[in-house]
Amino acid sequence: MGDVRVTNNGKNTQDTIILGVETSCDETAVAVVKNGRDILSNTVSSQIESHKRFGGVVPEIASRHHVEQITYILEEAMAEAEVSFDDIDAIAVTEGPGLVGALLIGVNAAKAIAFSQNKPLIGVHHIAGHIYANHIVEELTFPLLTLVVSGGHTELVYMKEHGSFEVIGETRDDAVGEAYDKVARTLGLPYPGGPHIDRLAHEGEASITLPRAWLEPDSFDFSFSGLKSAVINTLHNAKQRGETLPVENLAASFQESVIEVLVTKTMKAAKEKNVDRVLLAGGVAANKGLRKELSDACEAEGLKLTIPPMSLCTDNAAMIAAAGTILYEKGYRSGDRLNGQPGLELSSQ
Amino acid sequence: MNVLAIDTSSYVLGVAVMKDGWLVGEYITYLKKNHSVRLMPAIRALMEEVDLTPNRLDRIVVSEGPGSYTGVRIGVTTAKTMAWSLKIPVVGVSSLEVLAQNGRHFNGYISPFIDARRGQVYTGLYESKNGIVQQVKEDQIIIHREWLNQLKEMDKPVCMLSIDMNKHNDDIHAILGEKGIIATVTDCMPRPGELARVGMEKKVEGETHDFSPNYIRLAEAEAKWMESQQTSK
Numbered sequence: 015m016g017d018v019r020v021t022n023n024g025k026n027t028q029d030t031i032i033l034g035v036e037t038s039c040d041e042t043a044v045a046v047v048k049n050g051r052d053i054l055s056n057t058v059s060s061q062i063e064s065h066k067r068f069g070g071v072v073p074e075i076a077s078r079h080h081v082e083q084i085t086y087i088l089e090e091a092m093a094e095a096e097v098s099f100d101d102i103d104a105i106a107v108t109e110g111p112g113l114v115g116a117l118l119i120g121v122n123a124a125k126a127i128a129f130s131q132n133k134p135l136i137g138v139h140h141i142a143g144h145i146y147a148n149h150i151v152e153e154l155t156f157p158l159l160t161l162v163v164s165g166g167h168t169e170l171v172y173m174k175e176h177g178s179f180e181v182i183g184e185t186r187d188d189a190v191g192e193a194y195d196k197v198a199r200t201l202g203l204p205y206p207g208g209p210h211i212d213r214l215a216h217e218g219e220a221s222i223t224l225p226r227a228w229l230e231p232d233s234f235d236f237s238f239s240g241l242k243s244a245v246i247n248t249l250h251n252a253k254q255r256g257e258t259l260p261v262e263n264l265a266a267s268f269q270e271s272v273i274e275v276l277v278t279k280t281m282k283a284a285k286e287k288n289v290d291r292v293l294l295a296g297g298v299a300a301n302k303g304l305r306k307e308l309s310d311a312c313e314a315e316g317l318k319l320t321i322p323p324m325s326l327c328t329d330n331a332a333m334i335a336a337a338g339t340i341l342y343e344k345g346y347r348s349g350d351r352l353n354g355q356p357g358l359e360l361s362s363q
Numbered sequence: 364m365n366v367l368a369i370d371t372s373s374y375v376l377g378v379a380v381m382k383d384g385w386l387v388g389e390y391i392t393y394l395k396k397n398h399s400v401r402l403m404p405a406i407r408a409l410m411e412e413v414d415l416t417p418n419r420l421d422r423i424v425v426s427e428g429p430g431s432y433t434g435v436r437i438g439v440t441t442a443k444t445m446a447w448s449l450k451i452p453v454v455g456v457s458s459l460e461v462l463a464q465n466g467r468h469f470n471g472y473i474s475p476f477i478d479a480r481r482g483q484v485y486t487g488l489y490e491s492k493n494g495i496v497q498q499v500k501e502d503q504i505i506i507h508r509e510w511l512n513q514l515k516e517m518d519k520p521v522c523m524l525s526i527d528m529n530k531h532n533d534d535i536h537a538i539l540g541e542k543g544i545i546a547t548v549t550d551c552m553p554r555p556g557e558l559a560r561v562g563m564e565k566k567v568e569g570e571t572h573d574f575s576p577n578y579i580r581l582a583e584a585e586a587k588w589m590e591s592q593q594t595s596k
């Protein structure tokens with residue numbers, strides 16, 4: 015149909031270019047993605063340094079940073095992608111879940127662009143984004159199962175096709191990343207604690223017996239608060255006996271317990287749901303121990319496994335643009351009334 | 364000059380459009396409803412009604428605070444992102460300066476204020492000279508009774524303006540007596556048209572990228588942290 019117009023960024027009229035915006039926590043992120051899989055730019059401004067002194071993310075401070083950063087990051091991402099608003103087909107933005115004040119900055123910035131530039135607006139679920147980070151790495155095939163692990167989430171999500179999400183298991187208390195951060199604090203490690211535990215775990219030996227929460231035999235849910243308490247108690251008891259436990263060994267024992275439960279439940283769910291593809295998603299997917307154990311288990315079972323590179327595991331906007339592209343092609347549109355929704359359910363995507 | 368003005372710094376949601384320097388439309392509500400949901404539909408409806416497309420705007424004006432942190436951020440984010448994408452300037456006006464405009468014809472001082480909880484208010488002091496409202500004391504956060512005691516010593520009566528009047532009525536009467544004039548309910552509402560006019564007359568300062576709210580005070584966690592740094596010295 016007609017001529018194919020080619021512009022300086024290599025876009026032709028059949029291409030779909032989506033501008034993605036993500037501000038659900040402490041990362042101000044903007045990306046430009048072509049056809050749901052080609053990253054033209056993926057810009058992230060992390061606030062970790064500002065929150066370190068408080069030992070965690072302070073919502074009010076995160077919101078303040080987002081307002082200060084948002085147009086800088088938008089401009090940087092568009093310049094790097096060498097696109098103008100004429101090239102962009104739609105704006106995709108994280109609508110939830112996350113910190114409400116933080117979400118509102120991305121949502122209102124995206125609405126401002128959509129209105130000013132007369133573009134469609136697409137609200138994206140943050141976890142759908144994490145899952146679609148894998149689509150950038152390798153084209154998704156269905157049915158598949160995703161293990162989502164981050165500071166705010168621990169979920170097993172089954173997908174029978176694009177844009178369809180069924181949460182078959184989730185944490186009943188702490189998210190994995192949250193448990194890591196809390197245990198790290200107990201061990202006197204700096205924030206964010208996850209990477210420190212992962213590193214120490216490789217130096218130590220899992221010599222301390224810690225519990226595994228399997229819950230009901232047919233459940234794919236998780237629970238990590240008991241494990242976290244067990245670590246705290248173990249440390250406390252040792253101190254009372256005047257002993258010092260090697261931090262590496264405690265880290266290794268904690269990590270072993272977490273990973274065993276995650277991997278075992280994922281493999282069991284994969285079998286029950288009869289999938290041949292497994293995805294790992296979310297910030298904790300950066301954990302080397304988890305990557306290795308899950309890879310080994312999938313290999314043993316003959317399952318295809320995709321794990322995104324680090325830059326796509328942690329919060330970013332390329333994943334939001336990738337998920338947004340699928341929604342855009344399905345004809346899904348959000349209106350002017352789009353809002354930040356801290357407790358948004360994945361199934362409502 | 365074509366101007367879009369946005370105010371979401373309090374429960375009052377205000378949008379105004381000026382076309383060729385004339386106020387052609389105002390949208391204003393005072394409801395405890397979500398600004399994030401309602402702001403963009405209000406902007407779109409008003410712009411359509413006055414036949415103006417975003418690319419014909421010359422400037423965006425926004426109430427930059429003080430006020431509700433979240434509310435101010437919704438307005439500022441919308442304003443600065445629109446301005447950036449349209450390559451036009453964004454201009455901020457103090458929410459108190461906007462409210463003070465309603466006392467333009469008052470012969471004396473004007474004290475607009477916004478409740479800031481725990482007996483505190485955001486306030487400033489203004490005075491109308493030849494029909495132009497000028498600042499006498501800068502915008503600040505202060506215990507309201509302390510502020511009223513300062514006003515009591517002033518040489519002229521003071522017109523009090525606020526949508527949070529009910530909470531502070533008694534203190535005003537008790538401390539200022541005859542000297543404190545409480546404005547009518549209509550004058551207690553910040554008008555987006557006034558915001559548009561004040562913003563239209565202002566000089567553009569700084570870059571759009573650097574535009575951010577004027578919260579007047581630090582985030583609580585930050586204030587506590589600074590305090591702890593001081594005591595540990």
Ligand SMILES: [Zn+2]
Binds near residue numbers: 164296297
């Ligand atoms: Zn995330």
